Amino acid sequence: MEIERKYLVTSPPENYKSFPHHFIEQGYLSTDPVVRVRKEDESYILTYKSKGLLAREEYNLPLNEDSYQHLISKTDGCVLTKRRYLIPVEHCDHLTIELDVFEGRYEGLMLAEVEFESLEEAHSFTPPSWFGKDVTLSGEYQNSRLSQMP
Template identity: 70%
Template sequence: MEIERKYLITRLPEGATDHPYHLIEQGYLSTEPVVRVRREDDNYYLTYKSKGLLEREEYNLPLTMDSYDHLIQKADGHILTKRRYLIPVENSDSLTIELDIFEARFEGLMLAEVEFDTREDAEAFTAPEWFGEDVTFTGEYQNSRLSRLP
């Protein structure tokens, strides 16, 4: 089960891009249900996600590079590329901000996600000052939806 909140970011705090990051490329074989292929650095995955905004089922299966290369060519819509920075949440031993800075077609778009162990933890979360609008419940910034934009 994936439980996460998502925020639109309009300004980065000092030092945000000094943290470790992953280079991500992903495409969608289906958006209902969500079936995604992703390259994260030198790792490759096929992911299924159920419907939902705050909570949804998620299953990741490893792929080989050859399988990924074959499947990404079958993706519908736009291929998304982004740099994902991993930033520890202040005053938390277990939470991490995943700051996505998009490239190519969506250059300039920045989103932050925080994953939680429980729905209660997600609902009680107080976002850092530099977070913008909470877009968790709009669905507008789900990557699968971005891939389908004209």
């Protein structure tokens, strides 16, 4: 089960580039249900996600590079590219902010996601002051939806 909240970010911390990060490229074979292929650095993953906004089932399967290249060529919509910075949440050792800084088509878009162990933890989370609008329940900033925008 994936439980996460998502926020728009317009003013990230000045030092965000000093945190560890990954380069991500991903495309969608289907958006209903969500079936995604992703390259994260040198790893390749096929992901299925059930319906939902705050909480949903998620299954990941490893791919090799050849399988990824074959599947990414079959995706619908645009391929998303971004850098994901991993920023620890202050005063909460087990939570990490995943700050996605988009490149390419969505250059300039920044989204912060935080995954939680329970719905209670997600609902009681107080975001850092640099987080913008909570867009979790709108669905408009789900990556699968962004990939399908004209």
